Amino acid sequence: MSSTDTSTDTSTDTSTDMGIDIEQTIQGLAEQIAAHNPANPILIGIHTGGVWIAQRLQRILGYSEPLGSLDISFYRDDFSRVGLHPEVKSSELPVAIEDRNIILIDDVLYTGRTIRAAMNEIFSYGRPNQVKLGVLIERSGREIPIQADFVGCAMDQLDESRQVKLTNENGKLELNVIKIGANKTAASKTGAPG
Amino acid sequence: MIPSDSSIQFDENGNLKHFLTINGLPRETLINILDSAESFITFGKREIKKVPLLRGKTLVNLFFEPSTRTLTTFEIAGKRLSADVINLSASRMSTSKGETILDTVRTLEAMHTDLFVVRDTASGAAHLIASHLPDHVRVINAGDGRHAHPTQAMLDMFTIRQSKQEFSNLTVAIIGDVLHSRVARSQIHALNILGVKAVRVIGPKTLIPTEIESMGVTTTSDMVDGLDDVDVVIMLRIQRERMDGQLIPSEQEYFNRYGLTEDKLKFAKEDAIVMHPGPINRGLEIASNVADGSRSVILNQVTNGIAVRMAIMAKIMGARESTMNEKQS
Incomplete structure (x- = not known):
């Protein structure tokens, strides 16, 4: 989801705090990754929310390799429908990924389309040995066969009219579930591949 | 036909659908293009220099006039976006057998071309083509007569921003054959829209069109005056192929008065950059040691051309x- 999800017009909608302790959820995610214990891994966050999570995981896990970040705008499958995101950020993979173990991080796993785009981008840099996926929130609504290896928190009860949104106010992460207007539901799901 | 109306560039929702002239574009559109070019610039350094944005789309480069860098960078830009790219030049086209340009374009459109990049000797050619194509086909102007060369102007703006960051404090000098230069006209529009402090046009009176001051620039025939305190020096090519009368005295005299040399460059700011859209006439409008010197960004312009065109x-x-399928959904 990341960048586009936050651009959906939600001016008239209500927002609910989910009461999830984000830092503790990230800690749990870090423990799962540590238990998996990959050899010399590289953490890569997906802009924007995934990068925030990956930065915290990097701090907890103390990996030596620098953090990578991906902006998947150029690989999205809805370019011909919605165009290029106006604020594309540069993807940065500071080390060669050839034959390396990658842990891809995003904030919310929803349709799976963001992850597909991210994997296409990763493979345009080289052939990693392994790619694992870690997400803060896993919700139902997959449109392609993609699943997470490490999950901070599962939210199966959300229907299509709800959008999960991660915000970062001066370093404090906040998670909200927003109700989007009924007539916008279909469009927003397309616009936000999750 | 010299098109003055740029509204044909927009769809009914105000989105840019063709790229024909800088004139009339909002500042945010220019900034948006420069910003996204910034992210495309990194692709040249990747193992696989392609992104799938235009996969399955057909791009035809339709060049009725010779070109090296514009044609090549459009071809590379299209291929890096994964489009199928076809280059057609004047000698290979049926227009040399008498077909009109519109018939040529309609023929190619019947082969399901999605995007035309057009260069022509006639001012307004790209506008003409854009106004005769179905709604979903896009047109980019790659230079039409003396009128406009908007993608060149954008890559020049990108190159300026790379060195100078902000536009608002800049004084820019455009020097030489402004009369024949579509590049200069597009640059002046872009510099004005981006809000530079001042644009000066320098050259012999025979090569400075009288109406140019109405574009909000000052003109002078004196290089010393003109270069004073300038941040960006843009040299233009003397377009001998378009000159039918005696517009410059002799090449040697032109070089002595208006050719950019190390000595003349001293009148500009110490950190002024030197630009040229190419191809350059060494020893005519610019000295070789300036063109190849440390302040020249001429080759950066070429490299940037790919990202900006992408x-x-x-x-x-x-x-x-969304415009193609609106009725269905």
Whole structure:
């Protein structure tokens, strides 16, 4: 989801705090990754929310390799429908990924389309040995066969009219579930591949 | 036909659908293109220099006039966006057998071309083509007569921003054959829209069109005056092929008065950059040691041309389906 999800017009909608302790959820995610214990891994966050999570995981896990970040705008499958995101950020993979173990991080796993785009981008840099996926929130609504290896928190009860949104106010992460207007539901799901 | 109306560039929702002239574009559109070019610039350094944005789309480069860098960078830009790219030059086209340009374009459109990049000797050619194509086909102007060369102007703006960051404090000098230069006209529009402090046009009176001051620039025939305190020096090519009368005295005399040399460059700011859209006439409008010198960004302009053209193609080709399929959904 990341960048586009936050651009959906939600001016008239209500927002609910989910009461999830984000830092503790990230800690749990870090423990799962540590238990998996990959050899010399590289953490890569997906802009924007995934990068925030990956930065915290990097701090907890103390990996030596620098953090990578991906902006998947150029690989999205809805370019011909919605165009290029106006604020594309540069993807940065500071080390060669050839034959390396990658842990891809995003904030919310929803349709799976963001992850597909991210994997296409990763493979345009080289052939990693392994790619694992870690997400803060896993919700139902997959449109392609993609699943997470490490999950901070599962939210199966959300229907299509709800959008999960991660915000970062001066370093404090906040998670909200927003109700989007009924007539916008279909469009927003397309616009936000999750 | 010299088109003055740029509204044909926009769809009914105000989105940019063709890229024909800088004139009339909002500042935010220019900034948006420069910003997305910034992210395309990193692709040249990747193992696989392609992104799938235009996969399955057909791009025809339709060049009725010779070109090396514009044609090549459009071809590379299209291929890096994964489009299928076809280059057609004047000698290979049926127009040399008498077919009109519109018939040529309609023929190629019947082969399901999605995007035309057009260069022609006639001012307004790209506008003419854009106004005769179906709604979903896009057109980019790659230079039409003396009128406009908007993608060149955008890559020049990108190159300026790379060195100078902000536009608002800049004084820019455009020097030489402004009379024949579509590049200069597009640059002046872009510099004005981006809000530079001042644009000066320098050259012999025979090569400075009288109406140019109405574009909000000052003119002078004196290089010393003109270069004083300048941040960006843009040299223009003497377009001998377009000169039918005696517009310059002799090449040697032109070089002595207006050719950019190390000595003349001293009148500009110490950190002034030197630009030229190419191809350059060494020893006519610019001395070799200046063209190859440390302040020259001429080759950066070429490199930047790829990313900027990718950004422009992505800008006009994105969200195209929504206009194509609106009635169905």
